[in-house]
Amino acid sequence: MARAFLFVLDSFGIGGAADAERYGDAGSNTFGHIAQACAEGRADREGLRKGPLLVPNMVSLGLARAAHTATGFRFDSTADAVSASAFHGAAQEISSGKDTPSGHWEIAGLPVRFDWGYFPDTVPAFPAELTEAMIREGNVPGILGNCHAPGTAIIERFGEEHIRTGKPICYTSVDSVLQVAAHEVHFGLERLYEFCKTVRRLVDPLRIGRVIARPFLGETSATFERTYNRHDYAVPPPEPTLLDRLAGRGSRVIAVGKIGDIFAHRGISEVRKAPGNMGMFDKALRAMDDAGDGDLVFANFVDFDTEFGHRRDVAGYAAALEAFDRRLPEALVKLKPGDLLILTADHGNDPTWRGTDHTRERIPVIGTAPGLTGGDIGLRTTFADIGETVAEHLALGQGRHGTSFHATIGGHA
Ligand SMILES: O=P(O)(O)O[C@H]1O[C@H](CO)[C@@H](O)[C@H]1O
Numbered sequence: 001m002a003r004a005f006l007f008v009l010d011s012f013g014i015g016g017a018a019d020a021e022r023y024g025d026a027g028s029n030t031f032g033h034i035a036q037a038c039a040e041g042r043a044d045r046e047g048l049r050k051g052p053l054l055v056p057n058m059v060s061l062g063l064a065r066a067a068h069t070a071t072g073f074r075f076d077s078t079a080d081a082v083s084a085s086a087f088h089g090a091a092q093e094i095s096s097g098k099d100t101p102s103g104h105w106e107i108a109g110l111p112v113r114f115d116w117g118y119f120p121d122t123v124p125a126f127p128a129e130l131t132e133a134m135i136r137e138g139n140v141p142g143i144l145g146n147c148h149a150p151g152t153a154i155i156e157r158f159g160e161e162h163i164r165t166g167k168p169i170c171y172t173s174v175d176s177v178l179q180v181a182a183h184e185v186h187f188g189l190e191r192l193y194e195f196c197k198t199v200r201r202l203v204d205p206l207r208i209g210r211v212i213a214r215p216f217l218g219e220t221s222a223t224f225e226r227t228y229n230r231h232d233y234a235v236p237p238p239e240p241t242l243l244d245r246l247a248g249r250g251s252r253v254i255a256v257g258k259i260g261d262i263f264a265h266r267g268i269s270e271v272r273k274a275p276g277n278m279g280m281f282d283k284a285l286r287a288m289d290d291a292g293d294g295d296l297v298f299a300n301f302v303d304f305d306t307e308f309g310h311r312r313d314v315a316g317y318a319a320a321l322e323a324f325d326r327r328l329p330e331a332l333v334k335l336k337p338g339d340l341l342i343l344t345a346d347h348g349n350d351p352t353w354r355g356t357d358h359t360r361e362r363i364p365v366i367g368t369a370p371g372l373t374g375g376d377i378g379l380r381t382t383f384a385d386i387g388e389t390v391a392e393h394l395a396l397g398q399g400r401h402g403t404s405f406h407a408t409i410g411g412h413a
């Protein structure tokens with residue numbers, strides 16, 4: 001029996017991207033900088049966490065070695081204690097962009113070779129024709145924002161006016177996104193989703209990667225809070241991905257968290273969602289129980305990115321990594337010979353970095369294949385090597401991009 005479990009720790013980069021300079025991110029290192037801050041006592045928070053970063057289970061899968069492969073960074077002296085059948089390495093992204101769709105699509109064997117559309121960091125950020133079309137076809141009295149902004153700040157700034165006027169708050173970032181924040185009750189959640197679907201259609205010709213619904217609750221600037229009803233409307237992948245290939249031969253692809261949205265629901269058999277990393281971990285464990293021969297469980301843990309990376313919250317990010325790591329044994333005990341578990345990431349989001357955006361970084365590729373030898377898979381030149389390895393493991397034919405490292409970890413050559 002062969003099954004594969006792919007867990008993406010959203011934004012958990014390990015630095016060292018050869019082309020980071022081009023993104024203004026040379027030197028960024030999500031894992032390295034969090035680990036350093038923790039070691040130096042700069043990530044202590046009363047009632048949350050204290051001291052050095054404790055992620056022994058990921059270290060035993062080779063996280064420290066992966067980080068060393070990516071940048072030469074030494075995490076700690078336990079770095080050599082890697083468990084039998086664990087494999088570890090780092091991967092460089094070849095796609096353009098440093099956002100979620102680029103990272104996930106490349107992991108699934110489809111590097112993004114075209115340039116995404118971006119909105120300029122000007123006010124207004126959106127072309128006048130687009131704004132007019134959003135108002136007319138979205139049937140709203142106008143829009144607020146129309147600029148680059150971090151999501152919490154823009155709700156604080158325009159939330160009350162939004163409630164008063166019924167105008168949705170539309171904003172963007174350095175990523176290829178058009179985000180719409182609106183009040184779940186005053187504006188209405190379903191109405192927000194409908195509005196986003198309209199916007200999705202309008203920005204398709206502009207090659208915008210995602211339209212993101214950002215619902216929030218609260219009545220005043222001081223009390224507004226975003227809810228877990230966020231929804232991403234991604235442009236569909238332009239070519240078949242690993243998921244389509246699996247679905248095409250009748251295997252199940254169980255998507256946990258926002259994976260379904262990221263692939264515009266192409267090649268997805270089932271979507272399971274829950275609020276928060278821990279809820280998602282529960283869903284991932286159930287999905288592992290349910291997966292059969294030839295199936296893939298593809299999970300995304302988004303809190304690292306949304307709650308801590310973008311918020312530049314080092315202590316929060318560290319605590320989230322520690323919480324995830326504490327639960328990892330629950331997944332490890334479910335593994336049987338024939339299974340393959342890979343932990344990876346889609347881009348960086350260094351919480352010590354300037355600004356509030358993603359950072360272009362290499363990603364860790366660590367995991368275990370019980371019954372195989374494991375070992376050092378080195379520095380992979382594309383995230384697509386992950387998808388190709390999963391493909392080979394699940395006995396799919398070769399895809400168009402990437403090179404499987406299955407033989408390196410003792411699998412069929
Ligand atoms: O600041 P918030 O609204 O969380 O937005 C962030 O979330 C988007 C998707 O990850 C990024 O492009 C960034 O703009």
Ligand SMILES: [Mn+2]
Nearest residue numbers: 010011100346
């Ligand atoms: Mn992401």
Ligand SMILES: [Mn+2]
Nearest residue numbers: 305306310358
């Ligand atoms: Mn993000």
